Amino acid sequence: MKILMVSLDKGLLGRGQLGDVVARHRAYGEQPGVERLDIVVLSGRGCAPFALSPNVQTHPTNSISPWLYLTDGIRLADGLFARHNYDLVVTQDPFLTGLIGAHMKRRHASKLLVHFHGDFFDNPHWMADAVMNRFLLPFAKSVVRQADGLRAVSQGIADKLVRFGIPRNRIRVIPTPVDASKFSAVAPEAVAQFRREHGIPDGAKVLLSVGRNDPAKDYPTLFAAIAAVCRRYEGVVHLAQLGAGLPAEDIAAKIASPSARLTVSARARLPQDQLIAAYHAANVFVSSSRHESFGKVLIEANAAGVPLVATDTTGSKEIVRPGVNGYLAPIGDPEALAEKIVHLLENPDLARAMGERGQALVAERFDGATSLRAVTQFWRELTAPTP
Numbered sequence: 001m002k003i004l005m006v007s008l009d010k011g012l013l014g015r016g017q018l019g020d021v022v023a024r025h026r027a028y029g030e031q032p033g034v035e036r037l038d039i040v041v042l043s044g045r046g047c048a049p050f051a052l053s054p055n056v057q058t059h060p061t062n063s064i065s066p067w068l069y070l071t072d073g074i075r076l077a078d079g080l081f082a083r084h085n086y087d088l089v090v091t092q093d094p095f096l097t098g099l100i101g102a103h104m105k106r107r108h109a110s111k112l113l114v115h116f117h118g119d120f121f122d123n124p125h126w127m128a129d130a131v132m133n134r135f136l137l138p139f140a141k142s143v144v145r146q147a148d149g150l151r152a153v154s155q156g157i158a159d160k161l162v163r164f165g166i167p168r169n170r171i172r173v174i175p176t177p178v179d180a181s182k183f184s185a186v187a188p189e190a191v192a193q194f195r196r197e198h199g200i201p202d203g204a205k206v207l208l209s210v211g212r213n214d215p216a217k218d219y220p221t222l223f224a225a226i227a228a229v230c231r232r233y234e235g236v237v238h239l240a241q242l243g244a245g246l247p248a249e250d251i252a253a254k255i256a257s258p259s260a261r262l263t264v265s266a267r268a269r270l271p272q273d274q275l276i277a278a279y280h281a282a283n284v285f286v287s288s289s290r291h292e293s294f295g296k297v298l299i300e301a302n303a304a305g306v307p308l309v310a311t312d313t314t315g316s317k318e319i320v321r322p323g324v325n326g327y328l329a330p331i332g333d334p335e336a337l338a339e340k341i342v343h344l345l346e347n348p349d350l351a352r353a354m355g356e357r358g359q360a361l362v363a364e365r366f367d368g369a370t371s372l373r374a375v376t377q378f379w380r381e382l383t384a385p386t387p
Helices: 021-029 066-084 096-108 124-129 132-146 155-164 188-197 219-232 248-255 272-281 296-303 334-346 348-365 368-383
Strands: 002-007 036-041 050-053 056-060 088-091 111-116 149-152 171-173 205-210 237-242 262-267 284-287 308-311 326-329
Touching: 002 066, 002 096, 021 036, 021 050, 021 056, 021 368, 036 066, 066 096, 088 096, 088 368, 096 111, 096 132, 111 132, 111 368, 124 132, 132 155, 149 155, 149 368, 155 171, 188 272, 205 219, 205 272, 205 296, 219 237, 219 248, 219 334, 237 248, 237 272, 248 262, 272 296, 284 296, 284 334, 296 308, 296 348, 308 334, 326 334, 334 348
Parallel strands: 002 036, 002 088, 036 056, 088 111, 111 149, 149 171, 205 237, 205 284, 237 262, 284 308, 308 326
Antiparallel strands: 050 056
């Protein structure tokens, strides 16, 4: 199979990645039957093609403006098609990348697989994130109708697609592959180094947040929850935010907690080994998202033995079993988040037991190798000759 993928993830260009995106896509190229995998990355200027492996290559659009992503992506994809005549186009979402994929399907008669990594349909929280979303949604619905296959990362998203009118046999529920074994253990020195580099005081309880800077992550609710934690919890708390690129001093100012009770650190990106150390340094992992289709970071945190406190998004509800491996709180409710966080901080034995149960659940329900094989098996099904 020759696969063309269209993505917005700049981490695929080999720089600034948070997590395992490069390793995961390299592994796709290693699966049986995958002859080559080319990835068009919608990017700004100054990016270079990047070879993930001998048969996996990324190609940046180097657009002078995001407004040109669509036309630049189509032009680049057309050029690649002229050389390789792909069997299947895979898009990250049904929006910009999906429009490019639909264009390739029409022009080159390829099969089209659209991934749903977000919770877009029938979701007022997503609609409220940006005025542009109301404009984009009709295009997304058109792309979905044209797709030969749809991959949902959670059952909740698949059910929404069925309610929209997509036949269930065109949908596969395949979680994002996570190699849980990579997160299950780490050297104590790596954790100690993370604490030193992030200025975490001795004895401080660490609350960890991992996510990009996006309205969907609802950081105002997170910061309000941390402020409530500081009012309720008598010990010292450290918030480590990774991925959003927000200055630590700005976060601390928004939380507005007495400095003696709270310290804050923030990083825009971390290599995976340091991210794993961050999970193991954490006492509680916190997600304040307004909407999520899955929640890969929740899987990673649980794999590291960290209990979860998350808002009850479509994705979180499939991962968090309340009272077993963490707790859920209503979306947009910082006081409810704080209540669950404080309960875990004040009951470390309970928190430890929840983390251990989380490790077992992740290993049982979200095996990364199984998801990886399922993705490429879906590719084979879509590209198989029609009888």
